[in-house]
Amino acid sequence: MPSTTDPRTRKHLSRAGKAHEASVDSAHGGARDHAPATVSPVTTPQGLDPGDTVRLIDADGVRRPDATYDHWVEDVDHAALLRLYEDMVVVRRIDTEATALQRQGQLALWPPLLGQEAAQIGSARALDADDFVFSSYREHGVAHVRGIAGADLVRVWRGVTGAGWDPHEARMAPMQVIIGAQALHAVGYAVGIMADAERAGRPSPDAGTAVGQEPTEAAIAYFGDGATSQGDVAEAFTFASTWSAPVVFFCQNNQWAISEPVSLQSKVPLVERARGYGMPGVRVDGNDVLAVLAVTREALHRARTGGGPTLIEAVTYRRGPHTTADDPTRYRTSAEIEHWEARDPVSRIAAYLRGEGALDDDGEASVQAAADAVAGELRAGVTTIADPSWSAIFEEVYAEPHAGLEAERDAYARYLDGFEEGDR
Ligand SMILES: Cc1ncc(C[n+]2csc(CCOP(=O)(O)OP(=O)(O)O)c2C)c(N)n1
Numbered sequence: 003m004p005s006t007t008d009p010r011t012r013k014h015l016s017r018a019g020k021a022h023e024a025s026v027d028s029a030h031g032g033a034r035d036h037a038p039a040t041v042s043p044v045t046t047p048q049g050l051d052p053g054d055t056v057r058l059i060d061a062d063g064v065r066r067p068d069a070t071y072d073h074w075v076e077d078v079d080h081a082a083l084l085r086l087y088e089d090m091v092v093v094r095r096i097d098t099e100a101t102a103l104q105r106q107g108q109l110a111l112w113p114p115l116l117g118q119e120a121a122q123i124g125s126a127r128a129l130d131a132d133d134f135v136f137s138s139y140r141e142h143g144v145a146h147v148r149g150i151a152g153a154d155l156v157r158v159w160r161g162v163t164g165a166g167w168d169p170h171e172a173r174m175a176p177m178q179v180i181i182g183a184q185a186l187h188a189v190g191y192a193v194g195i196m197a198d199a200e201r202a203g204r205p206s207p208d209a210g211t212a213v214g215q216e217p218t219e220a221a222i223a224y225f226g227d228g229a230t231s232q233g234d235v236a237e238a239f240t241f242a243s244t245w246s247a248p249v250v251f252f253c254q255n256n257q258w259a260i261s262e263p264v265s266l267q268s269k270v271p272l273v274e275r276a277r278g279y280g281m282p283g284v285r286v287d288g289n290d291v292l293a294v295l296a297v298t299r300e301a302l303h304r305a306r307t308g309g310g311p312t313l314i315e316a317v318t319y320r321r322g323p324h325t326t327a328d329d330p331t332r333y334r335t336s337a338e339i340e341h342w343e344a345r346d347p348v349s350r351i352a353a354y355l356r357g358e359g360a361l362d363d364d365g366e367a368s369v370q371a372a373a374d375a376v377a378g379e380l381r382a383g384v385t386t387i388a389d390p391s392w393s394a395i396f397e398e399v400y401a402e403p404h405a406g407l408e409a410e411r412d413a414y415a416r417y418l419d420g421f422e423e424g425d426r
């Protein structure tokens with residue numbers, strides 16, 4: 003059997019996606035039937051040219067009118083776009099700093115988000131404060147938007163805790179490392195939202211409800227292209243769809259699941275999976291922050307007004323390693339990286355704002371200075387993280403005392419007693 007990690011095999015598999023391309027139509031969900039984009043084709047390892055991808059700002063920073071999605075972002079003026087730009091610059095800077103902190107031994111591991119800033123910022127800025135986020139391990143941009151700052155962002159990656167922040171306060175669950183598990187958590191939470199609304203006797207929402215007047219909040223699950231192959235995600239899709247649960251499935255298709263290309267996850271564009279579950283699916287250019295904001299707003303509104311779940315596939319690219327423990331040069335080419343560097347999400351919005359006269363060199367420099375200040379706070383915060391006590395790992399596992407756990411804790415205490423005081 004050919005090895006799936008052999009690049010020649012991948013090339014062969016990528017043709018499967020290309021052959022299917024002609025059958026991709028816009029009949030389902032939020033997809034549109036306007037003419038394909040007049041942009042340079044995006045060649046992914048899946049071999050797809052996502053002609054039916056929602057895109058409001060081209061790779062070279064030109065705004066394209068869109069009859070379906072423009073009204074979802076009609077309130078987004080230059081000032082709001084500048085804030086999105088600043089968010090993206092800041093999270094990229096956080097990412098660079100955290101990567102350096104890992105290299106300097108301050109963090110055990112770090113999964114970089116480089117390249118995925120627009121997908122994360124555009125979607126997270128679409129959320130209301132009451133919405134609840136269930137994310138994977140790479141969504142530092144989403145966490146930043148939820149108000150999680152400084153050391154809290156990296157506490158888990160230093161290996162001192164299982165949760166770097168209070169999930170209730172941030173309305174964001176601790177990052178999930180078990181691939182796809184958070185999709186089910188989000189659906190469970192969303193069913194809970196429905197139950198709460200019913201108990202409170204709130205009227206059933208309908209599609210005509212105005213934005214901002216929706217009676218319920220929503221949950222959002224972030225996961226990757228690789229996660230779509232997990233059983234948990236398939237179960238989550240089924241449950242959410244049949245219950246019309248108020249949840250948005252936000253898939254960042256960054257083309258890779260560690261060393262496996264997306265072509266090994268699916269023979270069709272991931273968004274097409276939505277149709278089989280009876281939910282709308284929309285494919286968006288994940289490097290276009292404005293388009294991501296628009297499609298996520300639409301999906302959240304649908305969720306909050308009884309329309310059930312939506313699958314969003316944000317087509318983007320992980321430009322860094324999977325984590326700081328990975329060497330991506332072993333499985334992908336520099337030509338592929340260059341291809342996606344040319345579609346950089348931060349330069350795209352900067353180019354648009356410059357074209358509009360809303361950003362100049364001074365503006366860029368002051369945003370960069372603000373980002374440097376955030377990075378400085380992160381670095382200073384890391385040095386204040388205290389090591390947990392040896393027994394902390396045994397606490398808050400069970401609500402009541404548990405004999406098995408107590409025996410393990412006592413055995414560990416005896417083990418530590420075998421060391422000299424300073425060697426512990
Ligand atoms: C259930 C489970 N299986 C395998 C792994 C090992 N693993 C960690 S990350 C990863 C790839 C996930 O890829 P994707 O969903 O595309 O997310 P990305 O890392 O690209 O953001 C795998 C297989 C895991 N953490 N959990």
Ligand SMILES: [Mg+2]
Binds near residue numbers: 255256257
């Ligand atoms: Mg991936």
